[in-house]
Amino acid sequence: xxxxxxxxxxxxxxxxxxxxxxxxxxxxxxxxxxxxxxxxxxxxxxxxxxxxxxxxxxxxxxxxxxxxxxxxxxxxxxxxxxxxxxxxxxxxxxxxxxxxxxxxxxxxxxxxxxxxxxxxxxxxxxx
Numbered sequence: 001x002x003x004x005x006x007x008x009x010x011x012x013x014x015x016x017x018x019x020x021x022x023x024x025x026x027x028x029x030x031x032x033x034x035x036x037x038x039x040x041x042x043x044x045x046x047x048x049x050x051x052x053x054x055x056x057x058x059x060x061x062x063x064x065x066x067x068x069x070x071x072x073x074x075x076x077x078x079x080x081x082x083x084x085x086x087x088x089x090x091x092x093x094x095x096x097x098x099x100x101x102x103x104x105x106x107x108x109x110x111x112x113x114x115x116x117x118x119x120x121x122x123x124x125x126x127x
Contacts, residue, residue, distance in 0.1 A: 005046035007037040020108045034058040053082040064096040077118045
């Protein structure tokens with residue numbers, strides 16, 4: 001099973017995303033704080049990570065930059081999640097190492113399509 005690190009300080013986003021991801025077969029590890037997420041990743045590297053753009057201890061971009069310093073982090077796919085189209089922040093996230101973007105609010109279809117794009121699951125319509 002693939003490990004999905006969900007880093008968002010919104011309890012609603014955590015609940016919705018956790019339900020969708022668990023149903024899709026991922027083991028979900030949650031964090032509402034960048035420092036906590038980094039600690040968890042250092043002990044158990046996820047296959048994919050969703051990073052909210054604004055977190056209590058650091059920005060999403062800062063989290064991605066710090067995460068990329070962890071050994072063996074290169075294989076982890078990173079989705080940068082935001083509720084607004086902030087081109088400058090999205091550009092920074094891409095340069096820091098984000099592989100894709102996810103806009104809030106999202107649903108099962110949107111999240112599934114992103115995971116298919118990243119090669120983390122097969123298209124369920126085609127299966």
